[in-house]
Amino acid sequence: MPHDHHDHDHLSPSGHPYRKDQDHPLSYWQTMEIAVRELLVEKGVTSDAEIMAQIDRMDARSPADGARVVARAWTDPEFKARLLADASAASREMGFDIGALRLIAVENTAQVHNVIVCTLCSCYPRNLLGLPPDWYKQRAYRSRVVREPRKVLREFGLELPDDVTVRIHDSTADMRYIVLPRRPDGTEGMDEAALAALVTRDAMIGVGVARMPG
Amino acid sequence: MPERVRVSRRMPPGHVRAPAYLRGKTGVVERALGRFANPEQLAYGLPAGKEPLYRVRFTMAEVWGAAAERPDDTIDAEIFAHWLTPVTERQDAP
Structure with a gap:
């Protein structure tokens, strides 16, 4: 039975x-x-x-929109500079209707890994990425990721090297955030559309990294 | 706005966007964001003055003390100017 x-x-x-x-x-x-x-x-x-x-x-907005922005930044250094200076303007430049969204892009590097949270409620760049996942709005993620981010990231399957600094971004007021993940190795010949398929929602929140190709 | 700032310890009732876990903590201004309507009035439909908003960076050591998972990891948060006071010299949180 x-x-x-x-x-x-x-x-x-x-x-x-x-x-x-x-x-x-x-x-x-x-x-x-x-x-x-x-x-x-x-x-x-x-x-x-x-x-x-x-x-x-x-409902029409989805992480695929953010993924296109990330892929453009990976392939066009001038666009990336504009994205890091003003992510709202850069998103509008690509034709995304993001309303009044005030977006800041934070860049992952070999030394820094960024993670987004809203400890007070559930602020999320909805106007670009669509609705947030349920766990993003729950107390467990919101309270723990500011206190033990490495442990939380490990639970998401992401183990960060010791020499990488974790930067948490708490969306406490008028700004919303998107992580610009690192471009994976072995993607040199790929075009923008193929690169965008490697960019996950979790990578843009910072609880994951971009997929490896293949 | 000087570089080093401390978040006020006060705990008033109402819609306050300075998170309680950062009150009394000292950080460094990461960037100035411009002026935004004060949520403490806006939330109640009151005429809201536009106040300067800053992104302030705190170390995990400053926020969580000895319990910090990694002392030099950081938390950035947006804090309104009326919650911040300049810190002229390095003072450890009591």
Whole structure:
């Protein structure tokens, strides 16, 4: 028997546990959000179509956008200089609609490894990379990565050499951050599109590095 | 703004973006960011003055003391000027 008999009530016919549905009543803040949204629509401040369009715009953003920015910086030294001077302007220059995002790019080198966090809430460069992963918003990551970053990075599978300095960037106010990962060895002949495929979301948060080619 | 700054130790109620774990800690200004609306007023829909914002770099040794995982690793955070006071000479945190 794959499962204990007493567990059968909680398992689907395929043997997996049922996921709890959201059968509980609305919370105070959920009710508040619905009321404010309906009032704004009723008074003509915004419309359902405008809200849906905004949700669609956010859902269309993904780490692939950030990966294209990184790949451009790897192949074009002048673009990289502009990215490090003003990452918002450099992202707009590539045609990304990042709204009011104020972005700072921090560069990984042989001596420095950068990691992004928001200890106070869940600030993230959403307007370029899309929505953050769930773990980024959780207390465990937010509280631990400022206190024991090397241990946290090890849990992500990233072991840093002793001579590399770790720099944590806590997004406490108006800036958002993106890590410019190191370009992997053995990628000399690759074009921008192929390079972008090596750039993961985790590499741009700093809990990982870019993939090796092949 | 001088290079070395200390974050105020005060703990007022309200929407404060200077994180508690950095209060009372001394760091170095990494860069000035310009002026931004004060979140302590903005969060309540009050007229918010624009205050200078800085990126301040702290060592792990300064923030966590002997418990630091690696003393010379760093934490950078954005701190508003009204939370910072200049430190003229090196003083160890009490």
